[in-house]
Amino acid sequence: MVRIPRAHIGGDEFAAVLFAVDVGEAHRRVATFHRGVSDGLAQAHVPAMACIGACIVVPGGDAEVAMAMRIADQCMYEAKAAGPGGLRIRVPFATGAAPASVFPPMVVGAA
Numbered sequence: 001m002v003r004i005p006r007a008h009i010g011g012d013e014f015a016a017v018l019f020a021v022d023v024g025e026a027h028r029r030v031a032t033f034h035r036g037v038s039d040g041l042a043q044a045h046v047p048a049m050a051c052i053g054a055c056i057v058v059p060g061g062d063a064e065v066a067m068a069m070r071i072a073d074q075c076m077y078e079a080k081a082a083g084p085g086g087l088r089i090r091v092p093f094a095t096g097a098a099p100a101s102v103f104p105p106m107v108v109g110a111a
Contacts (some may be wrong), residue, residue: 026056049085056091
């Protein structure tokens with residue numbers, strides 16, 4: 001079992017730190033984390049869906065923790081605005097970074 005560093009920020013907001021070797025793996029890990037949280041809620045019969053915002057920070061980038069948290073928080077609100085189960089990821093500090101990735105809301109519990 002992989003332990004993910006996490007913290008409760010307040011209300012229904014949490015922070016998690018995921019490590020990856022490159023931006024592609026980071027995108028996959030965030031999406032897998034989102035699926036895991038969403039599936040866990042569905043299996044527990046919790047009438048809620050996870051909206052997740054993520055900021056991917058690359059090694060050598062010009063990132064500060066506070067700024068990365070603000071960007072992730074903004075992404076979360078954008079994910080919420082997109083509808084239940086949304087996911088939004090940004091890579092703002094990488095040179096030549098791709099634009100933000102927007103994933104449509106996930107339907108959990110579907111066959």
